[in-house]
Amino acid sequence: MTVLVVSGTGTEIGKTIVTAAVAAAFRDRRVAVLKPAQTGLDPGMPGDVAEVARLAGSHVTAVELARYPEPLAPETAARRSGLAPVRPYEVAEAAQKLATDHDLVLVEGAGGLLVRFDAEGSTLADAARLMGAPVLVVVPAGLGTLNVTALTAEALRARGLTCPGVVVGSMPAEPDLAARCNVEDLPVSAGAPLLGCVPAGAGALPPAEFRTRAPSWLAPELGGHRREPTGSARG
Template sequence: MSVVVVSGTGTEIGKTVATAAVAAAALAAGRTVAVLKPAQTGVGPQEAGDVAEVTRLAGSAVTGLELARYPEPLAPERAAARAGLPPVRPAEVAAAAERLDRDHDLVLVEGAGGLLVRFDSEGGTLADAARLLGAPVLLVVPAGLGTLNTAALTAEALAARGLRNLGLVVGSWPGSPDLAARCNLADLPLVSGAPLLGALPEAAGALEPAEFRTGAPGWLAPELGGTWSAGSFLETWG
């Protein structure tokens, strides 16, 4: 894999921190990494966005690129329209990722919200960008009640578009998981048809960057450059 699209099954579920963890693990393995954010919403001109957060956590060796920024915390299409700014289109996202791919071992394309959030008035989405790139999609999911439905729906959307579901990462694993979260560890792969590839500890993004970088490989499976084992995790928490 050289380009991976990172999507969530919703918003505010740890997608940016998961992207940073994958980037940190790749850097620790000696790979060069770029992170592309097609559309940053809800952030002002001088504020730090998701790319800056990934760079802060994973390290300054990450090449970061943001294609567009819209101030209101809305879906990119609506945020662009309300700001009177041009939208980002899937072809632009794919072209930018391909340029980064020429000079990096791994390019992570982090979406905004879920897979089918609209970028433009033609209905272009992150899924369309993934299709143009021929890239697999890594899904970041919440741990608790309700995650099975959104994971299943997103997996169906990927399959309907002929996109590869690389696997799932739990964006924030609680220190004291409830029954639903523990059961979901076994059920998420069943409903999505994809492996569980990691679980980030709750508040991982609040760690000091050095501690984050040290811990990241232990939160991710070998497929993502880490040492985490789904079987061992399930034995502990399932």
């Protein structure tokens, strides 16, 4: 696994913090984080890749391909700003270039898997297919997550893309009944194992503490040592 795409079932569910946690867990590797399209920020403001580097450490190379000021889907934001959209081949080329001198390249999407990049309807899934990269899916913990997780997994399978697993992006300190049950049921909906649970508020931790704790949130497949309950999907 040289390139890993980090997508999700929606927006504001913890993709950036999960990306940072994976980067921190692989602290002994050369890690690059690529953000194809950053929306909702003016030039000069720190974006998602800067936050990953801040939390994960100096071993992270942070790259952003395009930035649009309005907090919208990339295609809409690009169109309204008059700026060029990001194309899947540009994402693939940038990731492949980074992969030549990094052990792991994390490509963090914007919003969900099928958010449009351009007027032709290109998506992060198209970029993943060009790269031949697996797609890690970040999901919310609570009620409703099983349906959107199943839909995302179905979209990945329909495109011939591999999902190594799912990660809960923000697990409450005191999860309700739905969240507790979802920890067991998410692998069934995804058809892939649960590879981690990142606690709510993790992004507010001091970076040194974040780096120390990150491996405990993630399964060995993501550089961590979390062992339960990450098992495989039930029949």
